[in-house]
Amino acid sequence: MADTSPLSLAKELIAILDRDEKRLQRIDDFIHGKHDDPYMPAQADEEYKLLAKRAVSNWMPLLIGTPAQALYVDGFRPGSTEAGLPRPTTLTSPEWRHWQRSRLDARQAAVYRGALGYGHSFVLTEKTAKGVMSKGLSAKKTAALYEDPANDDAPYAALTITAKPRGDVPGKARMFDATYEYAVSFKSVSDLDSVKVASLKKRHGATECPVTRFAASVDLEGRTVGVVEPMIPIQNRINQTIFDLLVAQTYTSHEVRYATGMAPPLQMELLDEAGNVTTDPALAVDSQPKLDGAGNPIPANINHNARRFLFAEDPDVKFGSLPGGPIGSLIDSVDMSIRHWAAISQTPPHHMLGQIANLSAEALLAAETSLGRMVTEFQSLFGESWERVFRLAAELDGDSASAEDFSGEVQWRDMESRSLAQSADALGKLADQLGIPKRGLWKRVPGVTQTEYEDWEQMAEEDDSEGQLARALTRATPGTGTTTSPFSEAVAA
Incomplete structure (x- = not known):
């Protein structure tokens, strides 16, 4: 168990x-x-x-x-x-x-x-x-x-x-x-x-x-x-x-531009008379390529864009471009x-x-x-x-x-x-052609809330009670051209 x-x-x-x-x-x-x-x-x-x-x-x-x-x-x-x-x-x-x-x-x-x-x-x-x-x-x-x-x-x-x-x-x-x-x-x-x-x-x-x-x-x-x-x-x-x-x-x-037959320019550093690196151009007597941590020359950055023209001194240099992929x-x-x-x-x-x-x-x-x-x-x-x-x-x-x-x-x-006009037309046809009670279709009005629905019910009951009272008074009043109640006929007699 x-x-x-x-x-x-x-x-x-x-x-x-x-x-x-x-x-x-x-x-x-x-x-x-x-x-x-x-x-x-x-x-x-x-x-x-x-x-x-x-x-x-x-x-x-x-x-x-x-x-x-x-x-x-x-x-x-x-x-x-x-x-x-x-x-x-x-x-x-x-x-x-x-x-x-x-x-x-x-x-x-x-x-x-x-x-x-x-x-x-x-x-x-x-x-x-x-x-x-x-x-x-x-x-x-x-x-x-x-x-x-x-x-x-x-x-x-x-x-x-x-x-x-x-x-x-x-x-x-x-x-x-x-x-x-x-x-x-x-x-x-x-x-x-x-x-x-x-x-x-x-x-x-x-x-x-x-x-x-x-x-x-x-x-x-x-x-x-x-x-x-x-x-x-x-x-x-x-x-x-x-x-x-x-x-x-x-x-x-994007297109990729390329150049063959040429080496990129190198970053250079200045040397003084003692062969030490200096940043003062007035003391510089020589220069040498700048090296990275592995001892390789560092190429210089090339400032290139669509407004610049490419050229080379060596006639064997060739320029071209690779098309962008789809x-x-x-x-x-x-x-x-x-x-x-x-x-x-x-x-x-x-x-x-x-x-x-x-x-x-x-x-x-x-x-x-x-x-x-x-x-x-x-x-x-x-x-x-x-x-x-x-x-x-x-x-x-x-x-x-x-x-x-x-x-x-x-x-x-x-x-x-759906528009309100479309809904009203459809609900009207349901009431007229199929005989569905109109009050039964109130809930299908687009956007109606429970509170609104209950307000409509209360107002309908009030209107209905007022109408019943008015009809009763009309029947009870002589000389109106309508059928009077037995009580009114007895009073008239």
């Missing part, structure tokens, strides 16, 4: 962090532009090394930013109550009140970027002095255990590092299981014998582990993969091609690598190449289709995670109805670039 004691769980979770540390650090390095060096000769000089540093073209932030900027939660539609009636979506709903209290309008982007970059990130939901709040946790500092990592949404246990070890000061971490929170200390993630769990534990208030995983992609083995790691080989290939381009541009793209093939290679990058990563090519001239609306839509499918997949994955966060928050808040709401849905903002 497996050991499920708090100490055993803490050691297993810290061992996971130790196992994944190098892999996640490599991903982190590539995200921040610390890439592998391109190949260069072993005897490369400082100029080569400078070109290698300048050859790094970091495309990784675009990989993460393009889908992350299309992910924005701006509403939550609750499910039905036990009686079958929908729960109202208002600013006082526990889900949206928790969202605003946790400031997730701004903080949600960090959760998505972490999941897209490293493959997964986490959100911790807990009681605080300000109420129940949720916050994102980094994959580099957090690990979770699942009985079925491919299908379970609730981890068996989770641990997050709050302070790294420094010298003799041990590191600190918080561990959660289905009932309790534990304080964990350790000297190093690689030293499992130093792991200690404090005897004091406290209830976190939920019936399951309050840590939720946000995974960009999970296979049936429970492995998570982000958008960065699969693209590292192509990123290295782009860097190598650009390095070759810079070398060719520096050394072979670099067009290297530029085409960079372009091809970027296109491969775009195809594999499902990033529209014009996002990377900047070539959008003379593209029709249909061509742009076709180019964006692959990205749209990827974003839709991320929305379905992250949406389920947010729904669990909302249920946990409701349970910690004591709202049993919301805690058992498994039919609620996260609403994502439509981030596609």
Whole structure:
């Protein structure tokens, strides 16, 4: 039987962090532009090394930013109550009140970027002095255990590092299981014998582990993969091609002038009568070539540019030039690598190449289709995670109805670039031709927020109640040419 004691769980979770540390650090390095060096000769000089540093073209932030900027939660539609009636979506709903209290309008982007970059990130939901709040946790500092990592949404246990070890000061971490929170200390993630769990534990208030995983992609083995790691080989290939381009541009793209049949002038030094070197021309009686440390004459610097004319006294001297080498093939290679990058990563090519001239609306839509499918997949994955966060928050808040709401849905903002006129025309056709209720289409208006939507609902209800009152008064007033109510007829009689 497996050991499920708090100490055993803490050691297993810290061992996971130790196992994944190098892999996640490599991903982190590539995200921040610390890439592998391109190949260069072993005897490369400082100029080569400078070109290698300048050859790094970091495309990784675009990989993460393009889908992350299309992910924005701006509403939550609750499910039905036990009686079958929908729960109202208002600013006082526990889900949206928790969202605003946790400031997730701004903080949600960090959760998505972490999941897209490293493959997964986490959100911790807990009681605080300000109420129940949720916050994102980094994959580099957090690990979770699942009985079925491919299908379970609730981890068996989770641990997050709050302070790294420094010298003799041990590191600190918080561990959660289905009932309790534990304080964990350790000297190093690689030293499992130093792991200690404090005897004091406290209830976190939920019936399951309050840590939720946000995974960009999970296979049936429970492995998570982000958008960065699969693209590292192509990123290295782009860097190598650009390095070759810079070398060719520096050394072979310009004409090289040469001269044959002549020796370069030498640097001379002055000698006095005693044969000693002097810098005073008045004392100089002779001169000799200046020698380097190995005893070889040092050639003089030739000040040559396009405005100077070359000549030589010896008729056997010949001048010429070597043509610059072509670099067009290297530029085409960079372009091809970027296109491969775009195809594999499902990033529209014009996002990377900047070539959008003379593209029709249909061509742009076709180019964006692959990205749209990827974003839709991320929305379905992250949406389920947010729904669990909302249920946990409701349970910690004591709202049993919301805690058992498994039919609620996260609403994502439509981030596609469409004009308001196009959207209004399309929504109008849906209402008129298909009979869809107009109020049901309000959420599809581009840019509408949860607050605006609820304001519209309130104003519509006020207008509706005022209209009902006006119609009732009209029916109750005699002599208006309308049908009167039985009460008004009795009064008239």
